[in-house]
Each structure stands twice: as structure tokens, then as C-alpha cells.
Amino acid sequence: xxxxxxxLALLSRGPRYGYQLRAEFEASTATTxxxxxxxxxxxxxxxxxxxxxxxxxxxxxxxxxxxRYAITAEGRDELDRWFAKPVSRADRPxxxxxxxxxxxxxxxxxxxxxxxxxxxxxxMRSLQELTRALRTxxxxxxxxxxxxxxxxxxxxxxxxxxxDHCEAVLARPSEENP
Amino acid sequence: xxxxxxxxxxxxxxGEPVVRMTGVVRVHGExxxxxxxxxxxxxxxAAGELVxxxxxxxxxxxxxxxxxxxxxxxxxxxxxxxxxxxxxLSPKQLAExxxxxxxxxxxxxxLIPSLTVAENVALPRELDGVRTARARAxxxxxxxxxxxxDLGDRFPDDLSGGQRQxxxxxxxxxxxxxxxxxxxxxxxxxxxxxxEIIQVLRQxxxxxxxxxxxxxxxxxxxxxxxxxxxxxxxxVDSSAAGMETAR
Ligand SMILES: Nc1ncnc2c1ncn2[C@@H]1O[C@H](COP(=O)(O)OP(=O)(O)OP(=O)(O)O)[C@@H](O)[C@H]1O
Ligand SMILES: [Mg+2]
Numbered sequence: 001x002x003x004x005x006x007x008l009a010l011l012s013r014g015p016r017y018g019y020q021l022r023a024e025f026e027a028s029t030a031t032t033x034x035x036x037x038x039x040x041x042x043x044x045x046x047x048x049x050x051x052x053x054x055x056x057x058x059x060x061x062x063x064x065x066x067x068r069y070a071i072t073a074e075g076r077d078e079l080d081r082w083f084a085k086p087v088s089r090a091d092r093p094x095x096x097x098x099x100x101x102x103x104x105x106x107x108x109x110x111x112x113x114x115x116x117x118x119x120x121x122x123x124m125r126s127l128q129e130l131t132r133a134l135r136t137x138x139x140x141x142x143x144x145x146x147x148x149x150x151x152x153x154x155x156x157x158x159x160x161x162x163x164d165h166c167e168a169v170l171a172r173p174s175e176e177n178p
Numbered sequence: 179x180x181x182x183x184x185x186x187x188x189x190x191x192x193g194e195p196v197v198r199m200t201g202v203v204r205v206h207g208e209x210x211x212x213x214x215x216x217x218x219x220x221x222x223x224a225a226g227e228l229v230x231x232x233x234x235x236x237x238x239x240x241x242x243x244x245x246x247x248x249x250x251x252x253x254x255x256x257x258x259x260x261x262x263x264x265x266x267l268s269p270k271q272l273a274e275x276x277x278x279x280x281x282x283x284x285x286x287x288x289l290i291p292s293l294t295v296a297e298n299v300a301l302p303r304e305l306d307g308v309r310t311a312r313a314r315a316x317x318x319x320x321x322x323x324x325x326x327x328d329l330g331d332r333f334p335d336d337l338s339g340g341q342r343q344x345x346x347x348x349x350x351x352x353x354x355x356x357x358x359x360x361x362x363x364x365x366x367x368x369x370x371x372x373x374e375i376i377q378v379l380r381q382x383x384x385x386x387x388x389x390x391x392x393x394x395x396x397x398x399x400x401x402x403x404x405x406x407x408x409x410x411x412x413x414v415d416s417s418a419a420g421m422e423t424a425r
Contacts, residue, residue, distance in 0.1 A: 117414065122413065127396055127399075130400070131397075131401055142200070157396045160396035
């Protein structure tokens with residue numbers, strides 16, 4: 001997802017200062033997506049340029065001269081479109097692990113099984129850590145944060161399954177690697 | 179929850195693992211048909227520890243679990259359960275030790291169809307010599323723990339697959355054995371049901387039981403303090419959780 005749409009979603013709840021947007025963004029993504037304040041202001045100025053947010057005249061500036069932003073009607077339309085449209089797989093960043101394994105399989109002299117084993121242990125360790133993190137979230141934790149950690153668990157789990165699959169496929173003799 | 183824990187079971191005697199397997203080999207059959215299910219596997223499970231075993235089908239996971247609980251004997255190597263070398267025990271002594279020490283959830287569940295769920299769950303306690311009324315009360319308590327409070331009077335065949343699975347887990351939990359062995363206990367459960375069961379096993383480990391769990395599911399293995407990967411009867415890898423160990 002883009003930071004752009006994340007900020008629009010937060011602004012749809014009411015006008016906010018940049019520092020508030022940053023704090024709320026991080027809180028709702030369980031701090032898995034840290035933002036620096038510079039990124040927030042850069043994004044806000046692009047949104048403003050595109051007419052999706054405007055400086056909030058009512059709120060004006062706070063005592064430190066900071067500006068409050070509000071979503072515009074066009075901004076709401078854009079946000080609705082974003083929620084309505086599924087995320088395309090092609091929009092997501094390429095997966096380094098997939099590239100690494102593909103290269104390991106085709107590069108002579110690389111012990112693919114060892115690459116898989118090392119990755120599997122590492123992925124299992126992060127899965128164990130995520131699970132521990134989830135266990136320590138108390139009941140009052142916001143659903144949004146839980147769901148973010150859940151998502152990371154499902155991803156790590158999928159990676160683990162895929163690694164098992166790779167191991168099984170590569171263990172099977174074929175014409176290419178008898 | 180009712181306090182039914184017999185004082186002689188928990189906690190562990192100082193530092194000794196509840197089960198210690200050393201150089202364990204298990205060969206099924208003989209001659210050309212011999213299957214090497216385990217090849218020199220060593221594994222300890224301490225009190226308070228949850229250890230998960232993963233690995234492809236046929237890699238020896240169930241064999242390992244059966245050996246750890248004294249349901250099967252190694253071809254070579256040593257299995258020490260609660261300080262007793264299993265090789266030195268007569269069949270009768272072995273049966274007594276495993277009944278007293280271990281709770282099992284079998285891959286095929288093994289519930290007795292002619293007994294109700296509550297009777298199935300109470301059975302291990304009746305075999306312990308506990309009076310029927312008390313065995314029933316304990317069964318009720320663990321059935322509640324696994325979310326089957328209302329189904330104790332049903333027969334196993336009248337339950338869904340997931341409910342049957344919970345009943346088998348309740349039977350393993352009753353009486354608070356020092357060692358819990360669970361072979362794919364989340365098999366027929368959806369992720370929420372599976373999460374609940376794994377939490378129950380985790381709580382038992384945190385309360386001092388040694389838990390050995392076989393699973394194909396990375397998400398459940400991740401609840402363990404240690405994950406052991408088996409392949410062709412060998413331990414190929416193991417991953418311990420974070421810096422702070424559970425002990
Ligand atoms: N009683 C037996 N007689 C002969 N071979 C056996 C016996 N029990 C198990 N085996 C063999 O030993 C190997 C290990 O079996 P085991 O049941 O331990 O595998 P597993 O890892 O639990 O597999 P799964 O994930 O399918 O349950 C397999 O090749 C199996 O066929
Ligand atoms: Mg098995």
C-alpha cells in the first residue's frame with residue numbers, strides 16, 4: 001500500500017497535523033512500517049498539489065507554526081477507489097529470496113539444499129519471534145495491530161511452506177538433476 | 179479451574195530432562211524390507227519446554243514420538259523417561275511408567291467409540307485408580323479447557339472432526355502428566371481452533387509439562403521453544419526461539 005493512501009485514510013477521520021499522522025500511521029501498522037516525518041510532509045505536499053488534501057483554515061497553525069491538513073472531496077473519492085480496488089500482485093516488491101533461490105539452482109557449485117535449510121531456520125526463528133510478540137499483546141491491543149502481526153505470521157508461514165516445497169521438488173530426481 | 183493436580187507430579191526433579199533420547203535408531207522390519215525410520219537421533223525435552231518436530235511425511239516424526247513416550251522401543255540407543263532407562267524395564271513396568279508419565283494425542287485420535295466423550299477423557303484417570311466421581315470432575319474441567327464443555331455426553335462418532343480432535347486432546351491433558359506427546363493435534367481444525375489448542379499446549383508447558391508436538395504447520399511450530407526438523411530419520415536442523423529461553 002502507499003503511504004499516500006494511508007495518510008488519506010487517517011485524514012478522512014478529521015483534520016490532523018503531520019506529527020499526528022505519523023504517530024497514528026505507525027500505531028495502526030503495529031510499528032511495522034516506520035515513517036519519518038520528512039516522508040509525511042513530502043507526501044502531504046504531493047497530495048496538496050494533486051488537490052487531495054488542503055491546508056485546514058479552521059485549525060490554522062499551532063503555536064509552533066505547524067499546519068493542519070484536511071482531506072478534500074477529491075481526496076475522499078480517491079480513498080474510496082483505493083479501498084474498492086484489490087491490490088495487484090505485480091505492484092508488490094520483488095522477493096529477494098525467490099531470486100536468490102532461482103539463482104542458487106542455476107549457479108554451478110551452490111549447495112541449494114544448504115541455502116534452503118539456512119533460510120528455513122531463519123524464517124522459523126522470525127516466525128517464533130512474531131508468535132511471541134502476538135502472545136504478549138494484551139487484550140486491549142487494537143485489532144488493527146493484531147491483524148498486522150497476523151499478516152506477518154501468515155507471510156512467514158507461506159515462505160516456510162514454499163521452502164519445504166522447494167526442498168521436496170529438488171530432492172526428486174528429474175532429467176535435469178538426476 | 180479446579181485444583182486437581184496431584185502433588186507428586188509437577189514440578190520436575192532438578193534440571194533432568196523429562197525425556198532424553200540418545201543415539202536412537204529404529205528399524206522397522208528386517209533384511210531387504212527393513213525401513214530405517216530413525217537414524218541416531220538425540221533429543222531432550224525438559225520440563226517447561228515445548229518442542230515441535232517438523233519434517234516431510236515418512237521422515238520419522240511419529241516414530242520419534244512413540245519412542246519418546248515408551249510406546250515403542252528403539253533398535254539401538256537409549257531413551258530415558260523421568261530418569262528411568264526404558265531398556266531396563268519389563269513390559270509391565272514400561273506400561274506402568276508410560277501410563278503414569280505421558281499423555282498422548284495420536285495422529286488417528288484413538289477414541290473409544292463405545293464410550294462417551296467424557297468417559298473417554300476420564301478413562302486415563304480411572305486407570306490411575308482415581309475414584310469415578312473425581313475422574314469425571316477432572317474430565318469436565320479439561321473438556322471445558324478445550325472448548326467442549328457441552329459435548330461430554332456425546333459419542334465420538336457424533337462429533338465433527340475438529341471436536342473429536344479436541345476430545346483426544348482433553349484425554350491427553352487429564353491428570354497432568356509430566357510429558358505430553360501430540361501427533362498433529364491440530365489436523366482437523368481451522369486456524370482459530372488450531373490456535374486455541376496450541377495455546378492450551380503452550381500453557382501446559384508454561385505450567386511445567388514437557389511437550390513434544392509433531393506438526394506440519396509452521397504457524398503452530400512457531401509456538402515452540404525449539405523446532406526440530408527431521409528428514410529421512412535424521413535431525414537436519416533445529417531452531418531455538420529468541421535469546422531468552424523458556425527455562
Ligand atoms: N510399523 C511399521 N512397520 C514398518 N514400517 C514402518 C512402521 N511404522 C513406520 N514405518 C515406516 O517408518 C518411516 C517413518 O514413519 P513415521 O510414521 O514415523 O513417519 P512420519 O514422519 O510420522 O510421517 P507422516 O507425516 O506421514 O505421519 C516410514 O517410512 C514408515 O513407512
Ligand atoms: Mg506421523
